[in-house]
Structures are given as structure tokens and as C-alpha cells.
Amino acid sequence: MNLQILGLKLSRYRDQLTESLDEVAIATGIDAERLRLIEEGQLEPSGDEILILADHYHCDFKFFISNEQVAPFEQTDTLYRAHGREFSKNDRIAVQEFLYLCDTEEFLMQELNRRPTDFSYRPSGNYFKGNGEGAAAAFRKTMGHDDRQVPRDIYAEFRSVGVHVFRRKLGNSNISGLFIVHPTAGRCALVNYSEDVYRQRFSAAHEMAHAIFDSKEGPSVSFYRHEQVDRREVRANRFASCYLMPPAFLQRLPAPSGWSEADAQKWANELRVSCDALGIALKEAELVDARISAKIRGFRVPRESKIDPELPENLTEIQRARKTALLERGLSDHYVGLCLDAHSQSLISLGRLSEALLCSHGELAEIASLYGRRIHGN
Template sequence: MPFTAAAFGRKLSTLRKDFGQEIGSVASSTGISADRLGALEDGRIEPSGDEVLILADHYRKDFQYLLADGAEDPDEGVELLFRERGDVLPQADRVAIAEFAFLCRSEAMLERELRLEPRRSAFEFRPRGEYRKGHGRDCAAALRKHLNLNDREGVRDVFATIRDMGIRVFRRRLENSNISGLFMNHPEAGRCILVNLAEGMARQRFSAAHELGHAILDADGAPVTLSMVGGWNSAELAEVRANAFASHFLMAPGLLSAIPRDHLTNAAEVSAWAGRLRVSVPALLSAFHDARMISAEQRSWLREVAQRPSEPPDPELEGALTPPQLARKQALLERGLSSRYVGLAFEAFNAGRISLGLLTELLLSTPAETAEIAALFGRSLQRD
């Protein structure tokens, strides 16, 4: 495909505006002067090779997309989200979501380089009728059966369950605490889920299950679906359905029916059961209410008096870790890196499928940090 400075400039200008950034901040981040960036955006000059790579890295794009006039942007759905929901997406969250899309594309690339068979679940669900809450409930029951979960068995690691279904899931701290997560149906990476790491683990588990509901039931809808805490109402049926799915997937009717009746209105017991099921007290009370086990008045009262239980363990941080190792793994999670993704990146490097420079880029790190990450995961920076 041909290259023209005008098309390159239009792409740069659009990306900068979509990211909510001023030329001065881009100049500060890239080391390219504001005057030169302005000339590049106006199409008055051509970029150097280094500038193309620097700007591609800044916007988390493949440099070939910037260079080829007619190239399609695989992350177009993300930029569309930025334009449509800019009111709730601060600049930091746009960067985080762009890096999430980059990680999804990179994970798909690593799987191709390693010649891994795509992980695809045989599970499909076709809803019947128009009752969306019923869709969510029935889909959750069907999935639990597909996963061989009995009616009284909880979901221990919802993130691993989602990955085993061939759906990508990453976690990243978002500045807007009202965003619980998002689902993206990416043209290259497939179905992808982002969960807000700023939430407690019980809420993260529910958010992941909610986005899984979107991934199963709404994959043919908008390319990116943003989920807000309390940001939707009963008229938004896709959200109602995803919430019903999450509730029934994590708290199946058999689990709820096993709870003694006298525990349902005992604040201490409600808190204890929420801890056992690894869900929040509000989520458990909503499940009780939807199952007609308690009244609306009882739910409201219990939300006020039941104590929040200890958060469930983070599956990414379990195991024998020293305090420095724990701090490093937590820092990687803050960067959005899952243990599976890091493992794939080192496996590809050790097999000679990617360079050390690309490994560092994929880990969103510096060369020194890459060496630290290798030591943390017991990996070698030497080729096999």
C-alpha cells in the first residue's frame, strides 16, 4: 500500500484527539517536538523511521497501520468507544484500554508464533423468547453443565475458567471507579474481557462473569461494550441479561438453596456466606431477592448492617511468594500483565520466535525490568 504524509498526518491527528491528548503532552512523552508533531499531523513533512516507531508505540499501534494509507485499524472499535464515551473515560483510562487492546493482539500473535491451537469452547447458547433475565439465567445453567459444575459447586477461579473457554481476559486499574469492565469482540484477537483491577476481588469476579455473559450473548453486537457500576437501568436489557448470567453462574440455585433459611436474615451469617461463595454482600443479597428468598425491605436492611467479608484470594498472587516477589507480581498486574501472557511471551522468546527487543515491548517494560520479570517467573533470557 502507498504512503502519503497527508494520510499519515490524519491518522496521527485522529488518534491524538481520540486519546484526549494535547500536542504538548505527546511531545513530552515521545521526545518529538510539538512543532514537528504539528507539521506531521498537517502532512507538511514526512516522518523518519524512528518517529514512526516512537509514535506507533505511543498509541500502541502496529507501525504498518500508520505507514500504509489504506490499512485498516484493528482497534477501530476502541477508538469509537473513546469518541462515544469520552465523558466517562479520562485520558489515563483511554491509554489503559488501548494497552489492553495491544495485549489482546499480542497474545493472539504469540499463540500464532508458538503454533498453539486456538482455545475454543464447544459451548454455544441460543436464547429463546424475549425475557432477557431468563436468557442470562438459562445460559448460566447451561454453561455450568457444560463445565461439569454441579449445582452446589462454586467457581473457584473465574479468570482461568474464562481463558479455558478461549476468551482473553486481562485486568487493569482504571481511574474511573464506576467502570467495572468491558467486553471487546476484536477482529484479530477474538473475544476479549477487561476487568477493573481497582475493585475488590469479589467485585472483580462478578465483573468478569458479567463480561463473560456479554461475550457469550452479545458477541454479535457493538465491537466494544463498556459496563458501568450503577450506570444502567432496567431498560438496558443487555446489561440486565449479563448481570443475571453473572449472578446465576457464580451463585447457582443449588448453592443458594443449601443455605439454612434462618441464615438468610442474619447479618453475620450473610457476611459469612458471601465470603464462602467469594462474592460481595450486595451481590448475594440481590441473588436472594431475585430468588424470592428475602423481601426488598430485608435486602435493604441487610445491605446496611452486614459487614463486608475478607476479599477472596487473588489467583494471580497465590503460592509461596516472598514480599518482594509479591510486590513485583502486583506491579505486573497493575500494568495489565497476566501470568499466562507473561509465560507465552517468554516461551516465544526462548523458542526463538521473537527478539529480546520485542519481548521487552510486549511486557510494556524496559530491558532492566524484563530481566527482573524473567527472574520472578523463573525464566531465562538465554535461548534454548
């Protein structure tokens, strides 16, 4: 174990989380002066200290004890250099947890022999909107949709082609999502769970477009309100619109020019999108003029009418609150299912299961029960 490389890894993780040595010392119970010497490569940590620090930074301990230098922080370094002021300390911790979940999900997928479906799209020319439309049509075809079918579980569809998608709460409500290529997990998309549930669907589809087109372009952050026009963002928005609101479906709608507020809400809810997104899509399809588009965009689907596939109506109030808290940390039905499957097949230990689910041993039975499962051996 190269102590200089180890120390550099630890210091870079700490810098990215904007934590002081004293803060890490309080969180881990390791003396601040000892931490300084470890980061400087002057002192070899114990095995327990490596495990504690790996847990604190949400990183596989094997990465710390190897001399491997490729790490997710190469991508997040770039991200924070460009948009560092947008991410609070808590948001940086959230991003680090998200990357940990992506890495763990990839590991579990391989251990369980869950292989993704191949999907790729090769754009032609520089017509970015057209490429977004073409990719949406190609992806819908791969998913088995006809030209009018509205996709329901979009997160499952994105995961089925090897993109790690996690909804995770961020403090900055202007961040819709981000896309990062993880060195071991591959393409990873974070969707801000603080957003409206239908806005989350659009954000996820937007990040999927980045996964299709921009994997070689480095990490990106998508904002709810864009200060500048970026052709890649325009393309991603066009992909999301055509994937969620297929043009053939829009063409068969009753004339939008005569819609009431209830009509707009009805069709937006059928498409699982906001009235804002629907109004824009109708104008793009030349089905309404700017005035009618603005009118439709001004309507809102009532919160109680919106459908979140991971918060079904049959949950009790206590179950809904508990599951919402887990979803805020990124624990999707898909991910929790993978963790429990791996443990039931003795592919991971009970300790590794609690680490993967970001919880204590005592919470495992409760979480499993919430998802209709039991801990193997209990």
C-alpha cells in the first residue's frame, strides 16, 4: 500500500466534501493530528481506520488499500470546478452517497447476473433537436412501445439499458439533475428528489439523453432555469419531450385550443408530465400558438392527483413517511430489491447489506418489511 497515494485519496475526498480535519475527526473518532499525518503519507492507518474512513466517505475500502488512482472524484472535481457554488456541503455529501449507490448497484447487478439490454444511437449531422427526436423514437422502439404508448416506469426502462438512475434529495432546488460517468459503474444519473414528482420524470429523461449523447463530454449539471442556451441541453430536453409525450399521441388529442383547465390537467396527468412541459410540447408540435401554449403552461396538476410509482396508495401514513425518507436518500425499490436479493443468495453479508442500504443493523428488518421482504435467516 502506497501511503502517499492513500493520503492523496483521503485528502481529495475531504476537500470535495469541504470538511476540515477537525470535522472528520469528530465524525470518525480518529484524532485530527493522526488524520493529518495519514493524509501526508507519514503514517500508516490501521485496518479499522481505513474501514471507518471508507464508510465516512462512502467509498469501497478496497480502493483505499489499492494503488489504483482512478476514482469518482476525478469527475466530481470537474463538476465542482464548474459549478461548485451551486453545491452546499450537504449536497456534496448527497452526491458522494449517490456515487456510492451507483457503484454498489453495478456490483450487485454483476453478482446477480442481471445484464442490461444493449442500446445505442448514432446521431447524424448537427441538428440537435432532430437528433433528440430520433433518439427518443429509437429508444421507445427498443422498449417495445408503439408510437402512441405513454411510458410508465421510466426509471426501470433507463436502468434496463445500464444507466444507474437514482432520485436523491438536494438542497438546491434549481438543480434538476446531474450526469456523471463513474469509473466502475459507468453512466450515472441523479434526479433531484426535491422537485415535483412529474418534473422528476422529465429530469430523468433529460439525464438519459446525456447518457446517450454526452458520455465522453464529462459530467454535467442540469438546472431548472437555464441562464444560457446550450445545444446539448436543448437536445436533452427534446429527447425527454418526445420520449414522454410521443408526437403521435399529441396529434390525436382533442383540439388543445379549446381546452379548459380541467382538460389540460387531465392530459398532463395521463402523460405524467407538468402542464408546463405539455404546453411547450404542443407548441413544438405546432398544435397551439404561443398564447394558448402560455395559457396551458400556467395550469397546475394538483399535487394529490400526481402518481409516484414508488409511493402506492395502499401505504399507511407511517409507511409513506418512512418510504419517502428512504427515497430522499436514493433507496429506490429497484436498488433495495437488488440488495435483499444479493443477501438472500448469500452474495453479501448482513454487514455489507446494512452498508449498502445506508442504515444500521437494527433498521434492516424494518426496511425489508416496508418493501414486502424478509431478511434471510430471520
